[in-house]
Amino acid sequence: xxxxxxxxxxxxxxxxxxxxxxxxxxxxxxxxKNLKIxxxxxxxxxxxxxxxIRIKDELTxxxxxxxxxxxxxxxxxxxxxxxxxxxxxGRIEYLSMNFTWGVPADIIVSNFKIxxxxxxxxxxxxxxxxxxxxxxxxxxxxxxxxIGVVLIPIRGGHAKIKTDKIYTVYYR
Amino acid sequence: xxxxxxxxxxxxxxxxxxxxxxxxxxNPNEQAKIQNKISTIGFNILNANEIPQRTMFIYxxxxxxxxxxxxxxxxxxxxxGMFVMLDDDDMxxxxxxxxxxxxxxxxxxxxxxTFSFFAQSYAPKKYEYKADKRAIDFMxxxxxxxxxxxxxxxxIMGQNRYDWLSSHPLTSRRMMEVYEYIYRKYPExxxxxxxxxxxxxxxxxxxxxxxxxxxxxxxxxxxRRSVNYL
Numbered sequence: 001x002x003x004x005x006x007x008x009x010x011x012x013x014x015x016x017x018x019x020x021x022x023x024x025x026x027x028x029x030x031x032x033k034n035l036k037i038x039x040x041x042x043x044x045x046x047x048x049x050x051x052x053i054r055i056k057d058e059l060t061x062x063x064x065x066x067x068x069x070x071x072x073x074x075x076x077x078x079x080x081x082x083x084x085x086x087x088x089x090g091r092i093e094y095l096s097m098n099f100t101w102g103v104p105a106d107i108i109v110s111n112f113k114i115x116x117x118x119x120x121x122x123x124x125x126x127x128x129x130x131x132x133x134x135x136x137x138x139x140x141x142x143x144x145x146x147i148g149v150v151l152i153p154i155r156g157g158h159a160k161i162k163t164d165k166i167y168t169v170y171y172r
Numbered sequence: 173x174x175x176x177x178x179x180x181x182x183x184x185x186x187x188x189x190x191x192x193x194x195x196x197x198x199n200p201n202e203q204a205k206i207q208n209k210i211s212t213i214g215f216n217i218l219n220a221n222e223i224p225q226r227t228m229f230i231y232x233x234x235x236x237x238x239x240x241x242x243x244x245x246x247x248x249x250x251x252x253g254m255f256v257m258l259d260d261d262d263m264x265x266x267x268x269x270x271x272x273x274x275x276x277x278x279x280x281x282x283x284x285x286t287f288s289f290f291a292q293s294y295a296p297k298k299y300e301y302k303a304d305k306r307a308i309d310f311m312x313x314x315x316x317x318x319x320x321x322x323x324x325x326x327x328i329m330g331q332n333r334y335d336w337l338s339s340h341p342l343t344s345r346r347m348m349e350v351y352e353y354i355y356r357k358y359p360e361x362x363x364x365x366x367x368x369x370x371x372x373x374x375x376x377x378x379x380x381x382x383x384x385x386x387x388x389x390x391x392x393x394x395x396r397r398s399v400n401y402l
Contacts, residue, residue, distance in 0.1 A: 022377045024362070026384055026387075031359045032359075035364070037317075039315050040314070040315050064396075093309065094306060096301065099295070106298075131291055
């Protein structure tokens with residue numbers, strides 16, 4: 001009887017559908033296994049100091065930067081123990097290139113650091129949005145005379161962060 | 173004449189009956205609980221990210237499987253059809269964060285963003301990719317697991333045939349862009365991935381094999397060019 005039960009159990013196990021867990025080998029091979037998630041801490045925001053900064057070299061999507069690139073800024077005025085002209089690093093957090101049909105480029109820089117201290121805030125820039133007039137013109141002129149399609153390759157403007165513009169981020 | 177009137181009344185009656193049936197199915201207490209959950213998660217994301225633009229969250233009990241950012245009134249609406257597809261708070265946060273990004277964009281442009289509706293509907297793909305990526309940042313800052321975004325997309329969204337024929341990017345591409353974004357910015361969430369054995373994430377790993385191989389090549393070559401995912 002016992003043998004019969006064992007046979008039935010083994011047969012059952014063999015006949016049961018089995019599922020394999022798929023591992024992400026790429027992640028396992030390339031990322032450090034000791035990386036740990038840092039949960040955001042609750043912080044009390046008070047006594048924010050506005051810090052005026054400007055970019056050292058003009059940033060434009062024309063030069064095809066990528067997300068994750070670090071960009072250098074400098075402080076315009078002295079604050080705390082940092083003199084004017086202190087380097088502030090910011091990271092390109094989001095970027096999209098300009099496109100046909102007048103779609104503009106977009107760039108967002110944040111994650112600022114002065115020395116090892118973080119600065120809070122973000123700088124956004126969007127190129128000239130030509131979709132608003134270009135799309136109706138393309139559609140109407142195509143319907144009326146068929147020439148609108150030649151306008152499709154017109155791209156939107158490049159996003160720029162210029163050296164003469166001053167931005168404000170915050171020190172906490 | 174009488175026949176027509178009867179036909180119209182019959183159709184109206186059927187419509188009212190269907191609506192009444194739907195209303196009866198909804199428990200007001202349950203509805204209040206869900207509304208509270210959505211508002212709490214939504215405002216948690218707004219506050220954690222210190223988003224200076226106003227928006228609010230509404231739970232709509234219709235069966236539509238969607239969530240949207242209403243351009244007029246800047247309200248984020250999550251429909252019941254969508255809500256029932258979401259398994260945990262992280263997945264709800266994924267959907268709300270995406271819509272918050274759209275809502276922020278509705279503030280941009282002249283006349284307090286009056287024309288931003290056209291900008292977003294003329295270039296929907298650009299804004300969808302942007303919302304997907306910004307959503308990851310919002311989620312991480314608010315303490316949610318960003319991989320939930322891939323899980324939610326894989327569970328909820330279909331797959332169109334051609335990218336150029338659809339208003340939204342192919343879901344497979346969107347998921348890969350999000351995966352790449354998490355890999356580069358928040359790799360710890362792929363290492364400590366609580367969705368590792370989730371069936372929808374497992375399915376993503378199966379269906380994205382080719383795309384992930386492309387991404388692997390990009391990383392190996394240290395390339396800065398964007399990958400044309402399938």
